Amino acid sequence: MTDPLSAGSAQAVLVQDKGAKQTMEMSSLIWLRADYHLPATYSCRVPMSSITSALALPAPGPATVRLAPIRTGIEAFGVEYVQSTLFPHICAMPIHIRPPERVALTSHVLRAYKVEDKTQETNEAPIFREMVHAQGSVTVYLQVPSHLQESFSSILRMIGYWGQASSLAWCTEISAGAPSTQECVVPLRLLRGDAPLRPFFSTILSEFRNGSVTWKEVMPVVRERKANPLRLDVYVWPLMLTEHHGSGKLFVRTPFGELGSNGPNKE
């Protein structure tokens, strides 16, 4: 199976729809680059981290970057167009994510309320959630068929948050441009074996299971038992810890190559 993240130079996209029918669509591909200003604190939760003690990512992960165009695409173009035209490409397209230049993570105590089903008694409990403040844009790169460039550009421009809805974002620029993979998040398995990992921010991220994810698996409104469309993997961000400040941590973007590594392997 082609890994969407490692198929960066492909000139043909394997499009699998509804898990069965496979078509090979020959089309020229173009890298779209979208820059997002993050005007306030945000919090994209690390997969598997407890909701009562949520760790935050420095930027959205691959699954979030695939899911956002589906939701926003429905707003812009309606369900039918997204399902029939865009969705197969959203599942299969190579993507890269470049985190902001500097990110500061702070753990916050929040109050959570839970009402017991049987007694209807309200309980209050402290929960923890990391919030992130960033300097510089988060950049998302999508490789899309050139005939769909306009649709994808419109959608990227309309994405207003990443992850949690209050994690506000505003698209400042869309342009054509290939990613510098040295500055983008990468699966650990694609890093060189002798690369110095320790200083980098590493975390679990979710990504679409593979290109055969179906519409019914992703859309939450369908009344069917579904297979999990996501898989988990360990990823490494090109971010190095530079400072501890109370409960806060400050990371600065550092390209993988600058520490002597040759960056991610090309598969």
Place this chain on the structure above:
Amino acid sequence: MHEQTTSPVYEVSFSVRVAWQAHSLSNAGNNGSNRLLPRRQLLADGTETDATSGNIAKHYHAGLLAEYLEAAGSPLCPACRTRDGRRAAALIEQAAYRNLSIDQIVRDCGVCDTHGFLVTAKNAASDGTTEARQRLSKHSLIEFSFALALPEHHAETVQLVTRSGDTKEEGQMLMKMTARSGEYALCVRYKCAGIGMDTDKWKLIVDDERERERRHCATLKALRDGLLSPQGALTATMLPHLTGLRGVIAVCTSTGRAPLYSALQEDFILHLSALASESCRISTFETIEEFHTHMRALIETTRPALPAAWEHHD
């Protein structure tokens, strides 16, 4: 036929600097009876600053919105009528609401429609005591950021206060309360086009345009009041002094996002002003009076737009 005297608005955003003196609007908790702990956020430039959470701003906006909707004669669900923060999720265990649908929730409650709700999915119990439940949800149409103090423009004063113990034997207890003052950067986004819609499918549920307008006006009025009359924690004894309000209101008139820019940046008004276009109206304000004037115009002359996907629907 309802005469159209208002213009459609798709989304509104607010990037503001608000100055509060001697407040404690949002706190991280307390250290026993010893000290009330302020909320702190590390910024990407390495400085630590004061913060108030968006959760508390949203909570108070929902309460005020419910009051405005009741006054306007808009329907509220039984949960929102009693200001239950779970909104529609509070109803699902009641027999009358077992088969609650998203259409019913959005149609019957302006607060659930605007602030969103989440009824979690549930698997059926193996012994048959509970039935399976479908997830029902709508994202909030209004989003509040944390308010972050400008690093060079905030201060904290610890006040020693006394309070009585539960019994006479416990006597007086001492506690340190923090009063914070500063200029805070805050962003708010309001997606008006989502009013009366199922925003998962972008399907129109409330097709009575007057009702959509009522909800829209109430949402804007609650937003205006929240900035002009601060709400949050400990206001019973530490109601903040509002000493300044400046910023930008961006109004997107057709499908798209209204721009937001961090008011921590000194030149944020300049940046946002440069983005004015035919479909993006930018209004700046330097005083509370100017803000009030812009808000009055928004409330009196706009209505929620319909999304492009819906307009092309038939």
